[in-house]
Amino acid sequence: MPNLHTTAIIIGAGPAGAGTSFFLSKYGIPHIVIEKETFPRDKVCGDACSGKTALVINRANPEWLKEILAEPQAFLPSWGITFIAPNGRSLDIPFSPNRTAETKAPGFTVPRLVLDNFLFGKMPSPHCTIFQNATVETIENIPGKVTVAMSHEGIGYTITASVIVGADGDKSQVRKTFLNESTNPKTSAVGLRAYYSGITGMHRENFIELHFLPEMLPGYLWIFPLPDGMANVGVGILSERIRKKKINLREQMLHAIATNPMIAPRFANARLAGKIQGCGLPLGTEQLPVSGDGFILTGDAACLIDPFSGEGIGNALYSGMLAAAAIKEAAARNNYSAAFLKSVYDDVVYKRLGEELKLSTTLQRLCRFPWLFNFVVNKAARSASLRNTISCMFTDMDLREQLSKPSFYWKILINR
Ligand SMILES: Cc1cc2nc3c(=O)[nH]c(=O)nc-3n(C[C@H](O)[C@H](O)[C@H](O)COP(=O)(O)OP(=O)(O)OC[C@H]3O[C@@H](n4cnc5c(N)ncnc54)[C@H](O)[C@@H]3O)c2cc1C
DSSP states (O other): OOEEEOSEEEEOOSHHHHHHHHHHHHTTOOEEEEOSSOSSOOOOSOOEEOHHHHHHHHHHOHHHHHHHHTOTTTSEEEOEEEEEOTTSOEEEEESOTTOOTTOOOSEEEOOHHHHHHHHHHTOOBTTEEEEOSEEEEEEEEETTEEEEEEEETTEEEEEEESEEEEOOOTTOHHHHHHHSOOOOGGGEEEEEEEEEEOOOOOOTTOOEEEEOOGGGTTSEEEEEEOGGGEEEEEEEEEHHHHHHHTOOHHHHHHHHHHHOTTTGGGGTTOEEEEEEEEEEEEBOOSOOOOEETTEEEOGGGGTOBOTTTOOOHHHHHHHHHHHHHHHHHHHHHTOOOHHHHIIIIIHHHHHHHHHHHHHHHHHHHHTTOHHHHHHHHHHHHHOHHHHHHHHHTTTOHHHHHGGGSHHHHHHHHTTO
């Protein structure tokens, strides 16, 4: 049985694993990536990437972002969001209200089959060894050393390292092993994704659409344009609500597509491509521990999905970047203890992402009140300055914080 030694083992080669690996390679830290699938592989997702995804890719290597921006036929540039309030009224919010000819679209949509394969293709480096189509048999942690037993192409390996990174998604084996639990059911949502061709009425600048249908609040149905006239259509609803209301998510989604007056006519000649598939969304509604003795959790394994928007790709890449920086610090001091990793990882993750996640949790709660949503959209539809304020909230966190304050709604009410 071959024995391998390295500094860090990364389980999972999705955005979180790729983000960790890019920056470990930058720091010259040897690591082994173990992935159970073979790339290109699919991942159930809405396929919408925000500016945070672009930011991390750019930090890893600006040339990679240039490649993405140079291929709009694969990475479809998106310039904004259309919100459809529970009363059916729609509101277009551009991401860059004051753009110039040089401005690049802040977001893009791309099937995960393509995005993840792009990221995977950037991982090879002299510091990175990758095993795909590999099975993690066991993970053991004795103080100061993590041991993973893995099988690959009929050969069993024992890999030892100083630290293991759980980048293995919603059903993280690393999370289960170290925290003795899966995701917290109270904080999770479930989503369905379908690919359609032939949907009409898409925005000319590829705005992504969030339909806050009354029966799904605080979740929503989305329609995201994709390259080649395709669209990603899906629903995401809190697990708690699904259980309480005994919702059949698939039926609810197909019912909305067939009968909702804002949606159904657009699907008159649409065709479903492939199967409707589902997956869990571990939302970042609580600040859970994301590391411990000899381990670090990233992306979905760390429950870092934005509770309002459902966005997780950016936070997966971002947390991977922070995990690599934490490992650099730990390696420099040869200290992989829970206390040290907390100080260089958990504290940093929540310092950078905590406010944003907290605010999105509040917004998600506010979405339970359809009248409030209708009120803001009705007002914004009539007020260019309010639309502009909401646009700026995508990039300005201080401004976004206003959304969680009663004074914001009071000012709208009295038209200031
Ligand atoms: C329906 C739905 C819609 C969504 N829409 C969006 C969206 O539009 N935009 C957005 O930003 N986010 C969206 N998300 C969230 C986003 O998909 C996730 O947050 C993101 O994929 C997290 O990346 P990750 O690398 O942590 O995990 P994953 O992308 O799940 O990657 C984990 C990797 O680990 C591998 N793995 C798992 N277990 C093991 C194991 N035991 N051994 C080895 N390898 C393993 C998997 O094969 C996979 O390659 C959506 C999620 C869902 C479910």
